[in-house]
Amino acid sequence: MDNMIDITKMAPNRRTLITAVAAGAAASVVLPRFAQAAAAVAAPSAKDYPMKAFTQKTEAATLQAMYGTSTVTTSPDVKMDAPDIAENGAVVPISFDANAKDVTGAAILAIDNPFVMACAYKIPAGTDPAISSRVKLGKTTKVVSVIQSGGKLMSTSKQVKVTLGGCG
């Protein structure tokens, strides 16, 4: 009895689920009344998009374009979850989790994709450097999770075997 956890003292981990529709007329139908204030928030600007980083064909060129450096250290402080074998290359779940302070950014690279950069994130203070998402892999490839922390890049990687390529 002494070891029972008092759940009333454990603050709940709060969650929110968002299911959002595509741009266009449909978006206005789904917005609930209480979200009107949020609608006043401007959409992000495409000017901020690091287009050059998304059109490179090597890891070094991608990191150089995104972060201004291609110097990256493999680190046990970056953990990545990726399947050994991806049956469907169009939807491959990838998660990373960094044990680091001052994380400012992250990126997922697929070395043998037509363009190496799959996605990148700007992570503000207060947001956990741990993100789960799904990417397309064109064929069997090394997947690299890169974390930008304290101005430096660190990473971990995993070879993901792809059965059915995700590029169509």
Place this chain on the structure above:
Amino acid sequence: MTSGDTTTVEALIKHPMDSGFVKDAAGKIIPAHYIEVIEFTHQGKIVLTGYWGPAVSKNPFIKFSFKGGKSGEPIGVSWVDNKGETATTSSNIM
């Protein structure tokens, strides 16, 4: 690692995320159409910015957590895609 004061966001966005590499049944390339910049906000503060490309899966799923947030407070999400189309929506923390 979660403290008691953490909000976890799971979002499923409906978007074709066409890469521009795929051909339709007639053999014509389906033009690239994908979200470029996506922002998640809480109380006027951006809690995550995503730069997405054609390699992000169709109907993107994302899960992340940030410190703070109370039940009932809205989390906003808005994006712009490569065609310049934008969308904004919101959901309350449970």
